[in-house]
Amino acid sequence: xxxxxxxxxxxxxxxxxxxxxxxxxxxxxxxxxxxxxxxxxxxxxxxxxxxxxxxxxxxxxxxxxxxxxxxxxxxxxxxxxxxxxxxxxxxxxxxxxxxxxxxxxxxxxxxxxxxxxxxxxxxxxxxxxxxxxxxxxxxxxxxxxxxxxxxxxxxxxxxxxxxxxxxxxxxxxxxxxxxxxxxxxxxxxxxxxxxxxxxxxxxxxxxxxxxxxxxxxxxxxxxxxxxxxxxxxxxxxxxxxxxxxxxxxxxxxxxxxxxxxxxxxxxxxxxxx
DNA sequence: CTGGATGCCTGGGAGC
DNA sequence: TGCTCCCAGGCATCCA
Numbered sequence: 001x002x003x004x005x006x007x008x009x010x011x012x013x014x015x016x017x018x019x020x021x022x023x024x025x026x027x028x029x030x031x032x033x034x035x036x037x038x039x040x041x042x043x044x045x046x047x048x049x050x051x052x053x054x055x056x057x058x059x060x061x062x063x064x065x066x067x068x069x070x071x072x073x074x075x076x077x078x079x080x081x082x083x084x085x086x087x088x089x090x091x092x093x094x095x096x097x098x099x100x101x102x103x104x105x106x107x108x109x110x111x112x113x114x115x116x117x118x119x120x121x122x123x124x125x126x127x128x129x130x131x132x133x134x135x136x137x138x139x140x141x142x143x144x145x146x147x148x149x150x151x152x153x154x155x156x157x158x159x160x161x162x163x164x165x166x167x168x169x170x171x172x173x174x175x176x177x178x179x180x181x182x183x184x185x186x187x188x189x190x191x192x193x194x195x196x197x198x199x200x201x202x203x204x205x206x207x208x209x210x211x212x213x214x215x216x217x218x219x220x221x222x223x224x225x226x227x228x229x230x231x232x233x234x235x236x237x238x239x240x241x242x243x244x245x246x247x248x249x250x251x252x253x254x255x256x257x258x259x260x261x262x263x264x265x266x267x268x269x270x271x272x273x
Numbered sequence: 274c275t276g277g278a279t280g281c282c283t284g285g286g287a288g289c
Numbered sequence: 290t291g292c293t294c295c296c297a298g299g300c301a302t303c304c305a
Contacts, residue, residue: 001298061299079298080283095283114282116299156276165300173298222285222297262278263298 002077004139004170005213005234006224007063010083011056013227014065014108017085018053021103022067025049029097032112035121046121048073048100059132060139060169064122071121072128075110078117080223084109113223139170140210144196144203151191151199158194159187160261162206171206173263174219174241179206181240186272187265188258212237240266 002010025047030036037043044050051067058064063083065073075083082093088105095113102108110119122128137146150167151158161167162176171179180187183205185198194202218224218232221242225231235242239249244257244266253270 003299076299078282078300112282113284114298116282154275160276163299261276264296 006218081117
């Protein structure tokens with residue numbers, strides 16, 4: 001469930017740890033980590049033990065923790081992933097897979113019950129850029145010309161295009177539905193049929209919906225919490241997601257639920273044409 | 274090459 | 290109360 005606004009909120013929370021040395025790392029479940037070296041001592045280095053966080057970078061739904069050593073821990077939260085800071089001695093939740101302990105005693109934990117997420121260890125900023133080269137531009141800054149380029153030659157449903165991380169990075173099921181509603185675009189509409197005006201409205205809607213959700217610190221439906229373990233508030237702003245069979249807030253038409261690109265999709269037959 | 278279908282995984286809710 | 294079933298969805302992978 002964490003999409004761009006949730007990951008951005010977590011990024012800002014973890015940023016409070018910049019400049020503080022990581023004293024130790026405990027891996028409780030190694031199979032969720034890609035690129036883990038064989039030797040325990042190299043593993044600790046790759047997971048930033050003994051180093052200090054220099055910066056937190058985000059592209060779409062991916063969060064990179066860059067250390068002063070240049071090594072990078074790339075976190076993908078998947079469906080149920082949580083990256084939290086905790087006080088020393090606070091109990092670890094179930095399904096906590098990695099625990100970093102800072103020199104001040106505070107901890108950072110990666111927890112992911114459903115294990116759709118994971119961690120990738122990278123050696124440098126160059127390796128990160130290579131990793132991110134398969135992603136489209138960050139959805140917070142998507143321009144209509146980039147969206148138009150991706151839509152022009154495909155007959156896919158426009159919602160499938162929005163969910164495609166290689167087109168734009170950061171939109172998941174919730175904000176795809178919200179953006180399409182705000183732009184007045186039908187989710188199943190073939191992408192190449194969208195007019196220039198609709199593409200402009202859609203790009204603007206995506207930026208607006210995501211920006212609003214970042215300001216509300218993300219949407220919490222079930223699992224999502226920020227780095228401090230607190231839920232977000234953006235779910236209060238959802239206009240269509242999770243509201244199937246309820247009246248449209250704009251026109252009163254009953255919102256419909258359909259399947260698009262194997263995803264539950266809610267839209268307003270009145271407003272989205 | 275494109276794009277649709279499938280499976281991974283667990284917890285929560287519905288239904289009996 | 291407690292059991293079973295189904296659903297949620299990001300992403301890799303497979304296949305037409």
